[in-house]
Amino acid sequence: MIKGISGDVTVNVIASIIASLVLLAAGFLWGKYKERRKYGRNLEDYDFYPFTINRENFPEFNLKDFRLGTHYFLKNNDYTAARQLIFIGEQNNVRAQLEPSEQKVYARLFEKYEGKKIADDTTEYLENYARIVRLIGKSFPNSGIEILLHNLADPSHSLIVLENNVTGRHLRDGTTNLLIDLKKRQLLHEDKLNYELNIGARRFKCTTIPILRKD
Template sequence: MIKGLSGDVTVNIIASIIASLVLLAAGFLWGKYKERRKYGRNLEDYDFYPFTINRENFPEFNLKDFRLGMHYFLKNNDYTAARQLIFIGEQNNVRAQLEPSEQKVYARLYDKYDGKKIADDTTEYLENYVRIVRLIGKSFPNSGIEILLHNLADPSHSLIVLENNVTGRHLRDGTTNLLIDLKKRQLQHEDKLNYELEIGSRKFKCTTIPILRKDFGIVGAICINIDANYLTDEVMQSKERIEAWFKNF
């Protein structure tokens, strides 16, 4: 009798544990489902992700797929993927590539998902980098070492910080191929390190460091440019100039 009762209790306990685990799993899956419906998926999960791999095995912006995504997210809500699409569109100056009728569709998409906030959030995200670049630049004045910061959410006016100007650039200058170049290197797991740049007759040794933001990829870049002509033609000409150069550090 006691053994039978003990066996029944054991069975009931096991059944209760199993039922609790089932309910817990169901609750977890339901929560994930609700979260996914609220925030959506990554744009890369969709067939119309607007980048294709070209013959050189590099990513290339695909306007046709961008249009498909634009129309899809007007009819179907996906907060995450739609904002990623808008961010990519702004990076690739998509307004200038769309026909007038498609520009109106894009404007509706931009308003629906609060596109301006995407740019504002990126600017806010880069604020700490702004401070870092300024402080580093001011630490090495008159050294022939330029440091600058690009906001790649706005490639047409990307240059937002410029310290120790040696390349002749200006704030709010744009960049043409920097974003694509960084994407290529990211795909190849390659750094943009210690490369040469020529502007007129002057040579520079350069390093570019991409800034990544979760869900949006490359949103900015820090560039360090060393004026090789200044170092060889001026600094290295005398012991006094070399000493003065090191005093700046």
């Protein structure tokens, strides 16, 4: 009789542990789902990402895709991607390019996602990284090692900090297909991008380390 009771207790304990693990896993997955719903996806994950690569291998702002994005995010909530779209719009003076009716649509989007705060939030987030780039550059002057910081939220004006310039680039220069290459590396679970850059007769070895922001 005692053995039978002991066996029942053991079975109940195991069942309770399994149930707790199932609930824990379910809670974790639900939490990740809610986090995804709260922050959303990155803008480049959408088909209407408003940049195309031109013949010179540089990104060009695409107004048609931008308009598609404004209409989509008015009807569908995505905090991250919508704010990235607004940031791109402001950097590319989109208000002057839109028709009056589309300007009203963009104004509604701007208000819905608190567009006034976006540029300040981005600047604040990148400021520490910008400071690191400046300090490293000033600590090793004339080293022949160029250190720079890109903000890929706006690929056509991405270069925001530049130290020890050896390639002849300028602030607010656009990137080439860096964003596309980084997305490929993410799919391969690689945390950095190594590549070769040829400018005239000069050849440079480059390493890009992405900084990912969830929100």
